[in-house]
Amino acid sequence: MGDFQIKKQSKKYDAIIVGSGAGGGMAAYTLANAGLKVCLIEAGPMFDPQKNVTQLKNPWDSPRRGASTRFRPFGDFDACYWGWEVDGEPYTHAPGTEWDWFRARMIGGRTNHWGRISLRFGPRDFKRRSIDGLGDDWPIGYEDVKPYYDKVDQLIGVFGTNEGLENDPDGHFLPPPKPRLHELMIKKAGTASGIPVIPSRLSILTKKINNERGQCFFCSQCGRSCQVYADFSSSSVLVKPAIATGNVDVVVNAMAREVLTNNDGLATGVSYVDKTDMNEYQVYGRTVILAASACESARLLLNSKSQRFPNGLANSSNVVGKYLHDSTGADMGGVIPALFDRKRYNEDGVGGMHVYTPWWLDNKKLDFPRGYHIEYGGGFGMPLYGFSWGIENLNGKHAVKGQAKPAGGYGKSLKEDYRYFYGAHVGMAGRGEAIAFESNYCEIDPDVVDQFGIPVLRFNVKWSDHEIKQAKHMKETFAEILHNMGAISVWGNDDGPENNYGLHTPGKIIHEAGTVRMGSDPKKSALNKFSQAHDVKNLFCVDGGQFVSQADKNITWTILALSMRASEYIIDEMKKQNL
């Protein structure tokens, strides 16, 4: 350890941003375009979908034919580096609790592969306590965020339709793609039960919006991140143009260790370990902006202990790490006999569903609070590892071309079966709002460090009856839609109280939020309504950590809006010499 030393950067930045996903990318973009000098720290390597390509590859280009690995849990072609397991970076659980912690390590973070489901929160989503007495209201309302949703819509691009729904607000939408065949069937089936099925709202460019980004060419592979930048990935849409301003220094493979503070109790910068040379570095700035993901940002604050901040930074309220919650999730799938032996054509479409179901019911008539939306899948997908797996459970149940066959089999007859059933599958996934409870939290595990010597998180999260009842309702809805469309459920149909009705483990839906929440009362929140720490005025958190609650809307669009809002506030405060 003779040459072990901490290397201190002499350059002083206006802002040090930790994390380059939706929150960090937007902060870097907004600040750099205002002429501020930014240092953007990212724990993973550089990534540019134009150079790091898995899009438009064929199944045989992967030796595992697209099967998932621990490096790419969403499959071998997925653009995201790492997932629920990261080599050398463990996390732990309190006994009897569950949390699966997803971590992306790359420029752009998980936005490189996400579902591009870009939903605004509605007016009710900011004020849930006032409605059902659970959790807390946000210190801001829809009217505060609306101007930023409007700007994000126009800057990044999102397709959809204005439906005039009160809690699913209208926006600035590009035209959506026409529904696919199974989606038309879903729409008919849903409508018959009073379940709305409307065009989905995805941040994919069905029309060109500027000269830096191309137009969608309908390969359905947004999960691989788009070479022509026709989908929203923070890497291509925010970080790349931010770098082009000349105002951003990007430090990749840099694992943040601690937020540094001075005797005045202000943040002065960030210390990190460079994963490539394993040296310790410090960078300094006028402000520090955390956007490392809800749990990593909380971990960073809790690990930034000092005499002045003995239980971690921005944590005099003791809420950092608490109120951790993910979306609820439950799924079901089946086959549509009407689609057996279908005519072949290219129905790739955009990367994701062309229609979805926003929450449509009144909780006063239900036994659970909050709602869920439904995402749909199906059709002629690219054959990948697992193709028609378990055909022995299908070909004995349905006659093939009029001929009843015994389950299983082999040979020419089996090849006929594979052709017959291809493209007849339909799937649905409910994604709902969990209650943010103080008793669900992550904290520093005093006994365990990661490979960089950084103390790790220990999770303590349990679902409540609210979420379990919601999952039960999802399953009933899916069964009804499948029934209406003449489909036969094949999986996800045998759940019960023994497995929480198929409710996924918390963390599995990858919408973690709430750990650094904002609020008007500094005793009950870490941040004020501008995402600024109550205790440390030049410290901000602009990722999912700041959320008081997360609606049944995927949180990315709100992260982007709040990050832009916080960034404009920072620019303004700097002009006023308050920062």
Add this chain to the structure above:
Amino acid sequence: MDRRKSLKALMVGTVSAGALLEACKTSDKKGAEAKAAADLSAGNLDRMKEEVAHYKQITANKFFTEHEMATITILGDIIIPRDEISGSASDAKVPDFIEFIVKEKEEHQVPMRGGLRWLDLQCLNRYEKTFRECSQQQQIAMVDEIAYPEKAKPELKAGVAFFSLMRNLTASGFYTSEIGVKDIGYMGNKPNQWNGVPDDVLKQYNLAYTEKELKECISFTA
């Protein structure tokens, strides 16, 4: 015009979609040949360095013996034989895929190794030969007893489980090969313009787009 250039064209938007689709058609064949020769671990697909190391590690050794591979090849071609539409599992190099995927997914190792052994012992007891040494007739007679889960004798259930795994792995390997993708009729994975469900298909299913959809959705003129 190669695919990268055609994508670039899409980006600047100077080429019509028709020209683009033409360009892709002519380049696909050459591209496929070049890809077949590429090192899959690095270059052809974006990979992290940790993934390259993992690939090298698992491909450094063989898992199946020559005898096991020969048996897998016979079974694969019984499951997916050549027919009037496409080739066989071995034509699509399915045995090589199974060798790789069983190394990658360790949960398949014992069921595959043990299942192959189970099959040989059954054949030794019946025919005093291993499965691969049996006549075609004997092989099919054996397979018939384990290929139909609902008809199989209870004492052969272990063989049924093995054959189902073998069927599933063979299908995964075959339908993700160039031969198999063509057979199954997947027509995507290329730049195009989604203009909705073809008219004849809409008619077949008695469905139609609403006026609202036709007005709001993106459409393209051919």
